[in-house]
Amino acid sequence: GRMLWGDWLPSWRASRAVAASTARTDAGRIKKHLEPRWGDIALVDITRHDVKIWSVELRDSGLSDSTVQRCVHLLSASLVAAVDAEMIGANPAARLRLPKAPPATHRYLTKSEANAIFAELNQYDRFVASLLIGTGMRYGEVAGLHKHQVDLDRGMLRVVEAWSTAGGHMEPYPKGRRARSVPIPQWLVALIRDHPNPSTNCGSPHAAGKCRSGLIVWEPRVGGVMDESNSNWDRRWRAAVERAVITVDGDAKPVGDVRPHDLRH
Numbered sequence: 001g002r003m004l005w006g007d008w009l010p011s012w013r014a015s016r017a018v019a020a021s022t023a024r025t026d027a028g029r030i031k032k033h034l035e036p037r038w039g040d041i042a043l044v045d046i047t048r049h050d051v052k053i054w055s056v057e058l059r060d061s062g063l064s065d066s067t068v069q070r071c072v073h074l075l076s077a078s079l080v081a082a083v084d085a086e087m088i089g090a091n092p093a094a095r096l097r098l099p100k101a102p103p104a105t106h107r108y109l110t111k112s113e114a115n116a117i118f119a120e121l122n123q124y125d126r127f128v129a130s131l132l133i134g135t136g137m138r139y140g141e142v143a144g145l146h147k148h149q150v151d152l153d154r155g156m157l158r159v160v161e162a163w164s165t166a167g168g169h170m171e172p173y174p175k176g177r178r179a180r181s182v183p184i185p186q187w188l189v190a191l192i193r194d195h196p197n198p199s200t201n202c203g204s205p206h207a208a209g210k211c212r213s214g215l216i217v218w219e220p221r222v223g224g225v226m227d228e229s230n231s232n233w234d235r236r237w238r239a240a241v242e243r244a245v246i247t248v249d250g251d252a253k254p255v256g257d258v259r260p261h262d263l264r265h
Contacts, residue, residue, distance in 0.1 A: 001044030001088045005078070006035060008043060008087070012078045020167035026074055033058060033071045034078075043082050048092040051075065055098055069098050107262040109133070112246050113255045120240035127195050128217055128226070128233060132263035134188035139260060140164065141174045143226040146202065148213040152193060155184045163204070165228045172208040192216065234260055 009030070016023065037054055038046065051072065058068045076093035083091050109117075114133060118126050131142045135157065143163035150157045158181055162174040173179060184192070199214030204225050219226040226233065237260050244255040 001082075002042050003087065004039065005041050005043055005046065006039030008078065008082060009035070009039075011085075012081045015081055016077075019171060020164055024166050026070075029067070029071055029074060033063075034075055038075065043079070043088050046079065046092050048096070051093045051096060055096070065098070072096060072098060106265045107258060108265050109258060109262065110246075113244070113258070116244040116246050116255055117237075117240050117258065120243045121236070124220060125233060125236050125240070127191060129237070129260075129263065130188055130191055131217065132260065134185050135182050136264045137182065138162065138174065138264065139228065142217055143215075144170050144174075145216045146211070146213045147197075147216060150184070150192065150216060152184070152189050155186065155189055157182050157184055161206075163225055163227065164207075167207065169205040169207050170202065170211075172206075 013023075018026070055068055055072050058071055059065065063071075072093060076091060076096070079088065079091040079093055082088050118129060121129060128142065131137065131145075132139070135142075137145070137159060140162040141159050144161050145157065145159070146161075149160060158179060159174050160179040161170045161172050163169075164171045195216075197214060197216065197218050199218045201211045201213065202215045202225060204211070215225060217226050218224070219231050221231065228234065241255055241258050245252045246255060247253075
């Protein structure tokens with residue numbers, strides 16, 4: 001228990017089983033917020049009161065409640081691992097009461113707004129946007145969607161893996177760690193049937209299992225998976241949103257800010 005938290009950090013990290021994208025995001029928070037505060041503190045000297053004060057300091061520094069919660073949860077996870085390793089007797093950060101994060105404000109598109117944006121997209125980008133808005137899938141889930149996971153006759157698809165930009169591979173199970181079935185509206189079924197797609201396999205490594213079929217979305221610029229780092233889809237989407245206008249009471253008005261993630265709503 002006299003080991004410094006900073007010296008325990010490498011062992012704890014090596015024992016974590018999280019997605020590469022999660023590990024990358026957490027690494028930034030650990031370096032910026034956890035290491036400066038706890039790096040030189042012995043595990044046995046970390047008290048519950050100290051953790052409470054630290055959470056207040058983080059919030060007072062301007063961090064959002066959700067970021068404060070994530071930082072405290074990271075510290076708690078590292079201490080749980082120390083308990084499991086029989087280095088300390090208890091986790092002082094366990095079940096710590098923290099301010100609840102405010103509910104997220106979602107952006108919902110009207111049909112007029114969606115149509116206005118879609119009119120500014122090329123055929124390929126419109127197809128990607130249609131998958132996002134028609135199924136509620138995340139970007140990485142759309143990029144990782146294989147043909148054998150889509151049943152157009154039944155109008156259903158299975159989300160069982162997602163493309164990981166950080167890992168450069170197909171990850172089993174998307175965010176939430178649970179596969180799910182998603183209905184496909186009939187207008188989207190027709191689009192998928194008519195969308196040209198030459199791929200017979202994804203051409204990308206799979207973290208688990210083997211590739212059984214080609215992708216539903218084939219990035220023509222790179223001849224492969226629609227990776228956020230090479231497709232520039234996000235940039236083209238934002239440019240289309242900036243150009244899109246709708247008519248309200250006879251006046252043309254911009255659609256306003258719409259993130260690709262908002263298409264899930």
